[in-house]
Amino acid sequence: MAGNTLGELFRVTNFGESHGPAIGCVIDGCPPGLPLTEADIQIELDRRRPGTSRHVTQRQEPDQVEILSGVYQGVTSGTPIALLIRNQDARSKDYSNIAETFRPGHADYTYWHKFGVRDPRGGGRSSARLTAPTVAAGAVAKLWLKQRFNIRVRGFMSQLGPIPIEFQSWDHVHANPFFAANATQIDELEAYMDQLRKDGDSVGARIDLVAEGVPVGWGEPIYGRLDADIAHAMMGLNAVKGVEIGAGFASVAQRGSEHGDELDPTGFGTNHAGGVLGGITTGQDIRVSIAIKPTSSIRTPRQSIDKAGTPTVVETHGRHDPCVGIRATPVAEGLLAIVLMDQALRHRAQNADVHVDTPAIPAHR
Amino acid sequence: MAGNTLGELFRVTNFGESHGPAIGCVIDGCPPGLPLTEADIQIELDRRRPGTSRHVTQRQEPDQVEILSGVYQGVTSGTPIALLIRNQDARSKDYSNIAETFRPGHADYTYWHKFGVRDPRGGGRSSARLTAPTVAAGAVAKLWLKQRFNIRVRGFMSQLGPIPIEFQSWDHVHANPFFAANATQIDELEAYMDQLRKDGDSVGARIDLVAEGVPVGWGEPIYGRLDADIAHAMMGLNAVKGVEIGAGFASVAQRGSEHGDELDPTGFGTNHAGGVLGGITTGQDIRVSIAIKPTSSIRTPRQSIDKAGTPTVVETHGRHDPCVGIRATPVAEGLLAIVLMDQALRHRAQNADVHVDTPAIPAHR
Amino acid sequence: MAGNTLGELFRVTNFGESHGPAIGCVIDGCPPGLPLTEADIQIELDRRRPGTSRHVTQRQEPDQVEILSGVYQGVTSGTPIALLIRNQDARSKDYSNIAETFRPGHADYTYWHKFGVRDPRGGGRSSARLTAPTVAAGAVAKLWLKQRFNIRVRGFMSQLGPIPIEFQSWDHVHANPFFAANATQIDELEAYMDQLRKDGDSVGARIDLVAEGVPVGWGEPIYGRLDADIAHAMMGLNAVKGVEIGAGFASVAQRGSEHGDELDPTGFGTNHAGGVLGGITTGQDIRVSIAIKPTSSIRTPRQSIDKAGTPTVVETHGRHDPCVGIRATPVAEGLLAIVLMDQALRHRAQNADVHVDTPAIPAHR
């Protein structure tokens, strides 16, 4: 499989380069009958859009999505949904000094060796801009999951660099540029970011995701496990270096008597599983956490080589995110929704006839 | 895709239940011309085999592999390689008391709701026994990677429960039951395990993997990234709850000026990337770390329900691993090899004609 | 995709060589809950088995199938079903004279160039023996289609070499070695075959297939059309050189006013469509016809080359089918069932929520 398609039954094929004519995706496998408009998708894209705070890249892209196919009279027709986003503000001149060099920690070097074609403008296809189509497709998946199963997918920033961010309420997430579920630490985070920008450096972040209302039974062992698909999608997101489900790496030091979530008819006691056991959903909230590395495009001079292999020093100017993680939350939510929808359809194909008398245990007591 | 196949071009289809007639796999896509014997595969299976130390399950399975197809006169023929392992020692009677109950933290509950068929004997298909065919297929991949590219895939236990295990030398890994690359902490680990067994409890572990010699350029952005495939395979391994590449979750607090690996013609300075940038290999060692949760099958009484939904208490007797992580290393190595071989073939399909003059930077200075 | 897997959701992976230890398949995606025994599969295999009449190859293979996994207490568990058939009667010595030569019209030459490994014994993987696992998997599909949808898949020989065979009744198909739906032409066909054997030559055949009871709506335009999948499966069957749906090549000279099947509430008037329109089932009987070429393994001397490229003459002795088409009917039925089951599951995934008030038109008035 030429690697630009995600999913088996709900399939998203992504295309575009950062400074090409357009970016977008084709969604194949969305069942017919889902009400869908460009506004539904635009809402999610606007959450991710650059230029919406001083902490993210100052490239001005309206990211207006156009639905080219797959929707008839405001409802999905069951045919492929092509979504198009034209690139508007591509200032190529800011990248001229890096055409011949490779930025440390960036994909320049690997893309050059793999493709033999160097598109230095804004990272070409390795750019985080290519997460916009993922968000668009994720919007469709979120809608269907909500309508069909009343599933809710949400995320928040749980750590910015060295600063843990306490979860206070979902209501705060939209009210600050960080997607933090917090109202009292925002000034601290803003100050930290301002200093970072002055230093010409960057930092990482941790994002947590929660999917509520997922029925028990989704996931296809042994290789098509739901948690495996989630890890695949998340680790495939630009700049992600780690993925955890439930207790994650804390499981290493836990004892079985502590880790295993007890259950009774009123619900599960704990959720160390993160909603997945044996690769299949339990009905508990699905809980994922991802580690995002610091951006490689910084003003600090770094040692590297150029295309001839000669040692050189690289400094990146132009418009950049000092913390890519700040805009990652909507993208990670979209990915989780895409994976869940794909697994929902797969479950429907294989297990639609399965009925057991055992009641499904509620997620929370 | 019915989820029992891993890979696109080097494809492994796994079959079998813990107490059925046999387990095994079919490997499709191994190129012709690779010398292969049952002994080559048996070596890897024996590393994983139960009953080889007092710290692992005492079920006695010889796990003798038989090659049913795909090899002619000691060399792969390019046709599917079917590997068969007959089940010998399946003592079903030890599981009779759990036929009607669901063990907390185990896949019993989720498999019941998904398939409507409860095979209580040894966990059925959710059993860790089904990692044996993965190891067998991984053995083939390891051979091909070694022969074709001189790639070496190895792993070791880096933490047992709360005890970090220092990496001293690869030479120690085979000399203790933990796959620890260490000679001085073994007694400490043995004592810890003995106490755990007395307590009737279990604990988790962390396993580190290293692949050396992987050329630059493997991986298929944006959704078929190599790190995404690695995460998929690892998170799909029984009991894994977290996956990291390179600096992993430490990246969150790192600054870009520290995280990005500088490079010069003599090599890379550091390896926070873990060998992957933009989803493509850099030529650096690929470094992966996984978190394995504690086993759910413990003697400690745990609250749960039975098939009718009635509250009950579960205690598991019989033969069990107090630490599943102890046997995970060969399986994780096999998975990493399978993913790398699949990506090697995909790279060969798409990028065989790419040649750039830039020298590939050595992994180490 | 390494080409040994058929299907997307009901997936069959075939393995084995004609004279290797065993042949078989792994079926992934069969939903749980289907009653299944080895006897159910053996019935279909016995229809195909060599040595059952003097008109087919005299190799004696019991073709006893063993279920290795995926069935628990007589019912499918929703996990992969591995089916094994051991090879018993492999007389390699009959093939010694062809080890270095390529038989005209046979896959020897192409397999040599593709794999660089020549297994001369019985054709290796190119042998028609490898249709046995397909029949086994087809048996499972037939059962599920019958149980779940009351679909019936049957075939018959409609032409033997130059002799058209009139369809008189399905009741005759099992009563002659040709799978002819005819009682009055059998002596004529037997005499023709005897002469052919004396001549040391071979001839082709045409097989017709009918699937009754398929609901309207299966098929996934534009590339996953049902007729496309049928054509793929059929043309992939050994020795097939042509596939028709409905009126087939007669459509070329037909006028639209004649070809288009009129419909009224009591049913369709004709069935030139063959049960498929726009790639989707109409509810009419699905009608397929395939052309099978004459076997290449004949006693008649033929010009060819050897492995060094030197001109030579080839005569094939040993046990061979003078008409491969004689045993093709059960295999073609199995393939049609596999394709239909795969499409059924795909339809269930994508279109389970679609309900229209328009009544489905009956297949026949």
Next chain:
Amino acid sequence: MAGNTLGELFRVTNFGESHGPAIGCVIDGCPPGLPLTEADIQIELDRRRPGTSRHVTQRQEPDQVEILSGVYQGVTSGTPIALLIRNQDARSKDYSNIAETFRPGHADYTYWHKFGVRDPRGGGRSSARLTAPTVAAGAVAKLWLKQRFNIRVRGFMSQLGPIPIEFQSWDHVHANPFFAANATQIDELEAYMDQLRKDGDSVGARIDLVAEGVPVGWGEPIYGRLDADIAHAMMGLNAVKGVEIGAGFASVAQRGSEHGDELDPTGFGTNHAGGVLGGITTGQDIRVSIAIKPTSSIRTPRQSIDKAGTPTVVETHGRHDPCVGIRATPVAEGLLAIVLMDQALRHRAQNADVHVDTPAIPAHR
């Protein structure tokens, strides 16, 4: 797989509806380094374009293709190539009388039952208009095959309705509206078509395809055979009801002594195989023939039902092709090229290391 993607390594995802905003495709898997411009693709689209003769639909669509991604500085970058064709001339009013009825022999009825959404305008996604993106993708494949392997893919009409068309020379194909390789029968064909239009009826056609220069060894038995893939692609083309390879249905009555193509070092004697043996290319010309049924959209009144199931009579007015086959040749060529390119990449992945000393036999003596 949601059925709108064709291919495994050279993958084409098609989107769009006949009267939606746009149609197009995303090509994933084209290797980097192929020179490609919009003009290269436009040439092929113009061959298919409606309104170019009085014998085809009079809808005026410029079918101007735009490359949205995947090409940088006139050369493919190895990233997905998105091709867009805006719909211009969509006269919906001509279809108002069929909104509630189903045309016999058309996909209206099946699409309604499958999707529950009836887009009556121009057939929605079932329209032959959706072959334009296939032609566009086929243009890319043709270029790559030519550049990389010097392969040439061409087709011609070999029969129009009841009239066989003699092959005289490839030079004539572009010089008449039928893609006939003939200069002396054109008037006869024109007269036949004029009468057909007066009668308000339609007729079928037979198209032959030839691929020259394909190396020996492409194809992936047993289910990924090249002829199987060809049949899949061809039978999936709108209005195709039959596919033949080489001698096709003539093989039925042929004897093995006649059918098998003899070979000597100077070449193959005949080509009944059609260039494929055992599912793998021989190096001979690949020869395919397809049967195209007559269009269902005719002025002749036909019995049918409406959405409520009530009997009705249907006459279709508006712009229609009296013979869909007239424009099929460029589409069928494109499909053959796509399949060959996909198989070329798959062969490169799996068999790149295979080298045998036996010389490849030339296609022609």
